[in-house]
Amino acid sequence: MPSPKPKRRPSRRAASPRPSPKPYHHGDLRRALVDAALHLAAAGAEVSVREAARRAGVSPGAPFRHFPSRDALMTAVAAEAQRRFRSEIEAALAAAPSDDPLAQIRSLGLAYLRWAMKNPAHFEIISTGKYFDHDAAGEVSKDNAEIIAVMARLLGEAAARGKLRHGDLKRTQIAARALVYGFARMLIDGHFPRWGIAEDEVEPMAEGIVDLFIDGIAK
């Protein structure tokens, strides 16, 4: 991952000869904290408010001017990750043949798994229910609901064309989601070594289970 280094943004107007190394007003501390948290997570570290503050060059109390709690920060981080996740999935769907719903479902599943494999820590932040207990996380829910809606539409089209063996679309959709969610989670939770699956076998296996599932539901 090419880590976009902490951008020292030019101060808002005329830059003073020597830009102060620790400006009193940060400019966009909120954004800097979210970025720091994303980098911490991607590096495999625990995300702490204090460490994010350190990375942003501010005092331990400063983040609480922008987020009422650690959970609120993590919710913002999750929203950003979910946004990236969704946009990658939509790109994959756009590249798939638009007249074949099962092929589109396959693309959706593969894009889902590929993103999770490339961004395991961010996937975990999106997935785990530790933050935003209710669905107070409007943005996260919205982006997720969008993916759910796309999948529902694709399943509906497939059913309309007589391509599905099973009539209960909701059940089919939950099973599909459980499959990819479970695979991604097993990866993140470190189960594959115990299953004798080496790192370079994960991606082919991901493809394999998507195909196996689609074969199973297709008529």
Added chain:
Amino acid sequence: MPSPKPKRRPSRRAASPRPSPKPYHHGDLRRALVDAALHLAAAGAEVSVREAARRAGVSPGAPFRHFPSRDALMTAVAAEAQRRFRSEIEAALAAAPSDDPLAQIRSLGLAYLRWAMKNPAHFEIISTGKYFDHDAAGEVSKDNAEIIAVMARLLGEAAARGKLRHGDLKRTQIAARALVYGFARMLIDGHFPRWGIAEDEVEPMAEGIVDLFIDGIAK
């Protein structure tokens, strides 16, 4: 869950007239700490070494005489939970028709999901890769490997009788595990409300996806 209350075991030899309310030697502090942690988790609380020590009536440093770290305590907790999980699954398998591998696989899947639904916090402790990073957790791995082996045997039998559509048994097994793991995790991570699945719809849905999957792999 009938909480087995912290057993005040009789002091080792002749009990003094009034048993001291806070005995200096605990008897089995290790066990008491694991039990406390299991109860804390089941109650939805964070498991902390200090809180477990408090529950066991000892000082904050005492647990470290029995566990080198918090992770070591959690590993012991996970081992106990995994043991219970495995024994419930084996009971369910024993009750299923022994001459029908697909029916046994169905029983296995349902027992897996039922235990996870009844013991979400314990399932999470077993599943999450935060503790016992490698497979240093001998007991957990052994009990889990046992379940994996049973499933592999059942799939092998089903294939030998020509009951499977797909020849790649490993792939089929990973897909099956990802399905139940993902369903359990979605429950724990709190995703079902966002999917419009109420609490009393979870169990039928669990059955539904197991049946759908087995239909998909059966010939």
Added chain:
DNA sequence: ACCTGAACACCGTTCAAGT
């Protein structure tokens, strides 16, 4: 308006000292 820095109540963990 935004940030500092000290403070508080929590953790995990260590270690001398007690019994």
Added chain:
DNA sequence: ACCTGAACACCGTTCAAGT
């Protein structure tokens, strides 16, 4: 042999005080 209790370095969070 096992536990206490103080200590240390961390957290999240609050709040007066600074600019």
